[in-house]
Amino acid sequence: MANSDQIVLLDFFPSVFGIRVRLALAAKGVEYEGKEEDLTGGKSSLLLKMNPVHKKIPVLIHNGKPICESLIIVEYIDEVWKDRCPLLPSDPYQKAQAKFWADFIDKMVYPCSKKLWTAKGAEHEASKKEFLDRIKLLEGELKSYPYFGGESLGFLDIAFLPFYSRFYTFEAFGNFSIEAECPKLVAWGKRCMEEEFVSRSLPHPHKMYDLVVEFTKKVGI
Known part of the structure; x- marks a missing residue:
C-alpha cells in the first residue's frame, strides 16, 4: 500500500x-x-x-x-498488507479452522469470562466451570505446535492473545490457577510475549486487573 x-x-x-x-x-x-x-x-x-x-x-x-x-x-x-507476516493460513481447511475457533472465543469464551467479575453465587461458579472447560477445549487446538498458527504466530493467536493479558484478572476473581488447569496455554502466552510486537501491544496484567476492579466499584458489583 x-x-x-x-x-x-x-x-x-x-x-x-x-x-x-x-x-x-x-x-x-x-x-x-x-x-x-x-x-x-x-x-x-x-x-x-x-x-x-x-x-x-x-x-x-x-x-x-x-x-x-x-x-x-x-x-x-x-x-x-499480505506481503508482510501472513496471519491466516493459505490452506482453505486450516483457514476455516482458525476462523471457527476465533468465533468460538467470541461466542463461548468471552461471555463467561466477563461473568467471572460480574456474576455472584451459583452463577459465578457455573461461569467459572464454563470458562475453564472452554479454554481447555481451545488449549487442545495447540496440539504439539508452539502457536495456534502452527510454527508461527497467526490469526487465532491474535484472536486470543488479548485474553492472555486478563489471565491474572480471571484468576483473581475466579480463585483458580489457569496454569494449573491449562499449562500449555500459559506456556503459549509466555512464548508469544517473547515477540516484541506482542509485548509492546498487550497491556500489563496488573493494569487490566486495576481497571476491572475500578469498573466493578463504579457499577456497584
Whole structure:
C-alpha cells in the first residue's frame, strides 16, 4: 500500500477487541493514528458516523472507509498488507479452522469470562466451570505446535492473545490457577510475549486487573 494511506483506529484501551487490531497492525508494521474513545463519557460523533450499526469500537478507517468488528478487521489487515507476516493460513481447511475457533472465543469464551467479575453465587461458579472447560477445549487446538498458527504466530493467536493479558484478572476473581488447569496455554502466552510486537501491544496484567476492579466499584458489583 502507498505511504500516503490514511489509517485511523477508533479504540478503547482495555478492550480485548481493540487489542486484537493493535496486534495485527503491529505484526504487519503498519503505522496508524489511534483515536481513543472515552466510552464511559459517551461515544464520539466520529464513532457513530463510522459504525452506525453497532456503534462500537474497534473501527479501522482506511482512506476514509470504515471496517468494523475485530475479527473482520484483522482479516482485512491480513489481506491488504499480505506481503508482510501472513496471519491466516493459505490452506482453505486450516483457514476455516482458525476462523471457527476465533468465533468460538467470541461466542463461548468471552461471555463467561466477563461473568467471572460480574456474576455472584451459583452463577459465578457455573461461569467459572464454563470458562475453564472452554479454554481447555481451545488449549487442545495447540496440539504439539508452539502457536495456534502452527510454527508461527497467526490469526487465532491474535484472536486470543488479548485474553492472555486478563489471565491474572480471571484468576483473581475466579480463585483458580489457569496454569494449573491449562499449562500449555500459559506456556503459549509466555512464548508469544517473547515477540516484541506482542509485548509492546498487550497491556500489563496488573493494569487490566486495576481497571476491572475500578469498573466493578463504579457499577456497584
